Structures are given as C-alpha cells and as structure tokens.
Amino acid sequence: MLRASTIRYTTSLGGITPEMLSGFFVGWPNPPSAETHLCILQRSSFVVLAIDQEATRVIGFITAISDGIMSAYITLLEVLPDHQRKGIGTELLTRMLAQFEKLYMVDTICDDELRPFYSQFGMQPSTGMRVRNYERQSGVVEPET
Ligand SMILES: CC(C)(COP(=O)(O)OP(=O)(O)OC[C@H]1O[C@@H](n2cnc3c(N)ncnc32)[C@H](O)[C@@H]1OP(=O)(O)O)[C@@H](O)C(=O)NCCC(=O)NCCS
Numbered sequence: 001m002l003r004a005s006t007i008r009y010t011t012s013l014g015g016i017t018p019e020m021l022s023g024f025f026v027g028w029p030n031p032p033s034a035e036t037h038l039c040i041l042q043r044s045s046f047v048v049l050a051i052d053q054e055a056t057r058v059i060g061f062i063t064a065i066s067d068g069i070m071s072a073y074i075t076l077l078e079v080l081p082d083h084q085r086k087g088i089g090t091e092l093l094t095r096m097l098a099q100f101e102k103l104y105m106v107d108t109i110c111d112d113e114l115r116p117f118y119s120q121f122g123m124q125p126s127t128g129m130r131v132r133n134y135e136r137q138s139g140v141v142e143p144e145t
Contacts, residue, residue: 007059008051009091013041016049020057023080030137039141044075048095050088059083062092064100072100074108093121 018034025031032040041047041063050060060079066072074096079088100106109128110118119125 006052006054007088008053009095010049010051011047011095013038013047013049016041016058020051022057024058024061024078026078026081028137030134032137032139036139036141040076040139043144046072046096046099048092050079050083050092052083060088060092062096064096066100066103070103071105071107072103074106077108089117090120093118097121 016038018038021034021037024037041049041061044063045066045068046064048062049058051057052059060083062074062077064072064074074093077089077092079092097106106123107126107128108118108123109130115125
C-alpha cells in the first residue's frame with residue numbers, strides 16, 4: 001500500500017509528461033490519449049494533481065474551468081483504481097474548492113452514485129443539462145488562437 005507521505009499534491013504541470021498520465025479515463029469507450037490528457041490539463045483554468053513520488057506518476061487529478069469572477073465548473077476528477085478509497089479524491093477536491101472560496105457558483109455533473117462523495121463538501125444535488133458528442137470523446141486538440 002502506498003504511504004501517504006509518498007503522495008505529493010501540486011497545481012503545477014512542470015515536469016509532467018504523457019508517460020506519467022497512463023491508466024486514466026477508465027471505462028471510457030473512446031478515451032483521450034495521454035498526450036491529449038496533458039493538453040487538457042494545460043488548457044484548464046485550474047488543475048490539482050496527486051503524484052506518486054516513488055513511481056513518478058500521476059495517480060489522481062482534478063480540472064476546472066472558470067471565469068475567475070463568479071463561476072467555476074469542475075470538468076474532470078479521477079483517481080486511478082488501485083489508489084481509490086484512500087482519501088486522494090477528497091484531497092484533490094478540497095484543494096480545488098479552496099481556490100474557489102470567493103466565487104458565487106461552483107458546479108459539476110456526476111452520476112447519482114457519486115452524490116454522497118460530493119455531499120461531503122457541502123455540494124447540493126441540482127439539475128443539469130448536457131450535450132455529449134461521443135465521436136469527439138477522445139478530444140480534438142486544435143491550436144490555440
Ligand atoms: C470519485 C473518485 C474520484 C473518488 O476518489 P477516492 O480517492 O476514491 O475518494 P476518497 O477516498 O477520498 O473517498 C472519501 C469518501 O467519499 C465517498 N466515496 C468515494 N468514492 C465513492 C463512490 N464511488 N461512491 C460513493 N461514495 C464514494 C466515501 O464515503 C469515501 O469514504 P470511505 O472510503 O471511507 O467509504 C474515484 O472513485 C474515481 O476516480 N472514480 C472514477 C471516476 C469518477 O467517477 N470521477 C468523478 C466524475 S463526476
């Protein structure tokens with residue numbers, strides 16, 4: 001079992017390579033590549049990573065987009081299966097929410113089964129609407145304008 005002391009949490013992407021990002025998007029039929037995953041991290045407004053310092057790999061991450069004024073949306077949160085239920089997801093979300101203390105609204109969409117997880121942070125069930133374009137699930141990295 002991984003000791004908590006070997007896990008480092010960071011908001012920096014310095015030194016993060018695609019090789020350190022394997023194993024995520026479990027169960028996605030058409031997942032982003034590790035290279036695209038890194039682009040997603042780079043283009044998110046906010047990111048927190050959990051890094052296993054011994055294995056030099058990312059074992060959990062959370063991303064959000066925000067206007068920095070009023071609202072933020074948590075886009076992705078995942079902990080690698082072997083490292084789940086050890087408090088890593090809690091730490092990632094806690095650190096992300098701490099950055100949003102001055103905002104009015106922080107939203108995310110989750111499956112019903114995850115409501116207990118988010119409720120622990122004072123988040124309340126709401127109704128969302130969504131579009132999913134599954135041919136694009138792996139992500140399309142266009143040059144930034
Ligand atoms: C959701 C997820 C990020 C949680 O990360 P984690 O590190 O396993 O969570 P924690 O160890 O911090 O969990 C703390 C508590 O939250 C609750 N919890 C965690 N995962 C849960 C789940 N899948 N369903 C219901 N409650 C959950 C439990 O009460 C847990 O405490 P316990 O382990 O003592 O029972 C992780 O399960 C994951 O990556 N799942 C797959 C991807 C996913 O669903 N992401 C969320 C998209 S909205």
